[in-house]
Amino acid sequence: MKRNRISLLFVLMLALSMVLAACGGGNEDVSGNGGESNEGGNKNLSLLTGGTGGTYYPLGGQIGKIISDNTDVNITPQTSGASAENMETLRAGEAELAFSQTDIGAYAIEGKEMFEGDPIDNIQAIASLYPETVQLVTTADSGIKSVEDLKGKSVSVGAPGSGAYINAMQLLEIHGLTVDDIKAQNLSFDESTDGIQSGTIDAAFVxxxxxxxxxxxxxxxxxxVIVPLADDKIQSLIEKFPYYSEDTVSSGTYNIKSDVRTVAVKAMLVVSKDLDENLVYEMTKALYENTDKITHAKGEFIKPETALEGLGDMELHPGAAKYFEEKGISE
Incomplete structure (x- = not known):
């Protein structure tokens, strides 16, 4: 009798384990490739930003929170070396979303510049976000008043592989200079301003x-001091590199006393094209229908009406395209 009770208990336990296994099978990831689901069923995704001294990191934190609060996705912003590094990380499948400059995105899919001969084919755009201003930063004590004045000076041209580095090279070229004409330093934004503060460098491209x-x-x-660009140089730059646009650093920014003419590229949000269409649709909708919750100064530029500007040849992810089509917005 005792043996029969043990056998019956074993059969019941086995049946219970099979039922639990079957129920657990309903929690598998059906949202597409990339990311993992947590115990609550929400999908965990990584958002690559940039260094803590730039704009991507604080803005990425706010965008990540908006998406996390309004979808079944948990976004984790991560610091990084910014645009070019972000593209390579997406290529490797080690993250799902990233900030990038539009020019760097173009280089990535075309296999140019830092991606020479090795294009990236697993990325698509969600949207362009805001202008990224090319700022040549120095101080009044340096005496630098033009790009030509950089000759012989110690200048940060941005972290290796960064968008700022390519921008610096192109601005130098338009002004008849090369990296050999300056004492180039490859520094992050924080390191650059620390160097200007300490006197170890004279200026920095940001x-x-x-x-x-x-x-x-x-x-x-x-x-x-934000060094201004002459109008003829701005036009020459735009003619040669059409992803640039005219821009202005407004008086009062950094306590400067008057507007400064310069150029800008666009910041964009890029995603792995393997992510599920409905998932990206929900993230895009969450972002653009909650922009009032963005307190960063660049939040005012993030709106559906301008979301497709400056994307160039980069394809929209179908999920993002679905949202903008619903809003009646096209390129």
């Missing part, structure tokens, strides 16, 4: 939304 955190910190203790 491509980021204004106001940029690292430059703001510098302006708290120094008379910051």
């Amino acid at each position: 491509t980021a939304g204004t106001p940029t955190g690292a430059v703001e910190a510098l302006s708290a203790q120094n008379d910051v």
Whole structure:
């Protein structure tokens, strides 16, 4: 009798385990490739941003929170080396979303510049976000008033592989200079402004939304100068590299006393094309229907009406395209 009770208990336990296994099978990931689901069924995705001294990182935190609060996705923003590094990380399948400059996105899919001969084919766009201003930063004490004045000076041209580095090379070229004409330093934005503060470098190229955190910190203790670009140089740059547009750093930014003419590229949000269409649709909708919750200064530029500007040849992810089609927005 005791043996029969043990056998019956075994059969019941086996049946229960099979039922639980069958129920657990309903929690498998059906959202497409990339990311993992947590115990609550939400999908965990990584958003690559940039360094802490730029715009991508703080803005990425706010965008990540909006998407996490309004969808079944948990977004984790991550610091990074910014645009070019972000593209390579997406290529490797080690993240799902990323910030990038539109020019770097173009190089990635075309296999040019830092991606020479090795195009990336697993990325698509969600949207362009805001202008990323090319800022040549120095101080009043440096005496630098034009790009030509950089000759012989110690200048940060951006972290290796960054969008700022390519922008710096192109601006130097338009002004008849090369990297050999300056004492180039490959520094992040924070390192650049620290170097200007300490006197170890004279100027720095910073491509980021204004106001940029690292430059703001510098302006708290120094008379910051944003070096202007001449109109003819701006036009020459745009003619040769059409992803640039005219831009202005407004008076009052960094305590400067008058507007400064310069150029900008666009910041964009890029996604792995393997992500499920409905998932990307829900993320795009969450972002653009909650922009009022973005407190960063660049939030005012993030709106559906301008979301398709400057994307160039990069394809929209079908999920993002579905949202913009519903809103009646096309390129």
